[in-house]
Amino acid sequence: MKSAAPPPLNALRTFDAFARHGSMTRAAAELCVTHGAVSRQIAALQTALGVVLVSGPRHALVLTEAGTQLAERLTPAFGAITDAVQATRHGVAREIEISCLGTFALKWLIPRLPDFLEAHPEVRVRVSESYAPVDYRRDRFDGAIRIIEPDEVHPRAQATRFLPQHQGPVGAPELMACLPTLAAVADAPRLRSATFRRAWPAWAVMVGLDLPPAKVEREFAHNHSMVEAAASGMGVAIAPWAFVAPDVKAGRLAAPFGFVERPSWFAFLRPEGRRDPAVDAFRDWLVEQGEISPPPPGRASGRLSEGDGQRA
The missing domain is CATH 3.40.190.10 (Periplasmic binding protein-like II)
Structure with missing residues (x-):
């Protein structure tokens, strides 16, 4: 039996952007298109799939259960595509983006970072500042450093404790x-x-x-x-x-x-189930640095x- 044709890739990419941002306007800004173009792509995707993906008034659309399930699968898939394209574009070099608490980056991470770069010249590290909770259903960075409380949950993240607080x-x-x-x-x-x-x-x-x-x-x-x-x-x-x-x-x-x-600690959060030797190396280096970091x-x-x- 002939399988159904997949929906247009552009419509899936547009829906992924909306799902991550929760906003037509912010999705349009990321994709460099108009608000109307985002709306039309999502409507076309719903028609192609025969499933309602978003609901609510036009100014406050939210994902349906089906939309949430689709987004949870699309975001890591598009992340993998981005990684593959970047690896091809830069040859063996790999750039990773690490989201980090600003003060921790300034006072702890960046002063130690030359040690990692010297040991791993094939990896480039881009540090971005954020204090927001990590949610890999929407976030595209490769890893994050946060202070983790015992009862905190970060969706689709694998946490590695590396430094007491x-x-x-x-x-x-x-x-x-x-x-x-x-x-x-x-x-x-x-x-x-x-x-x-x-x-x-x-x-x-x-x-x-x-x-x-x-x-x-x-x-x-x-x-x-x-x-x-x-x-x-x-x-x-x-x-x-x-x-x-x-x-x-x-x-x-x-x-x-x-x-x-x-009763909290500094942890490295990475996307669950995504294999990446560069991110592995960065995580292991954080653990090593945490072990030799002087106590108060x-x-x-x-x-x-x-x-x-x-x-x-």
Whole structure:
């Protein structure tokens, strides 16, 4: 029996773009076509398949169950096509895109990256900044670095833990010298990042500190701005050790009360089931770097002593 002809590839590509972005307008921008062209391609695909793929009002279309199932299969397939074309275009060289938390990229990843590039000259690494949850049903990058909480789920991702997360209070050396106890730290102006507003109360629970309401609180969009504000003397920040280690070592920041280990970690997330030697090599290198990354100074275990808690 003669098999049915497959739907047009362009219609499938257009539908994949819409499914990833959840927007006709953003899909049109990616494909460099008009909003109407995207709408017509999706309509043509639905007709060819005899299945409803999107529903709802024109300004708020969403995927149906059939549309979701199709998108989950198309996105990795088009990703594989992109990889194959790129490999052909660049010969043996392979460029991988790594999505990374901005502050982690600046303070931890990029200073170490020359080591990977020297060991793997056949691989080019492009680092892009993002704090968004990873979802490989829509995301096209090759890997991502995120802080993972124990209850987090990232669809279609394979996670590899490579670095523990320690957090503690940091500030300008002149300011921290005037704060002899944890109670004094809690009374100082508090700096926080919009990407993790729970940093202060989470840290207080871990060190057994009864955290009073903040007298002064200043919020910044991202951790790197918060860290710079702390170094300038604007207040005290509860920051991950990985974000502040270079500044503490250089004397720009002081951390006299050390760091505690949180029940979360830095992980590398890659598309589930996609084979890629370059991504494998990058993942293995991250694990190696995590193993040799120095722990917080003074308290290798990452725990405050009982005496420190009593001083608060």
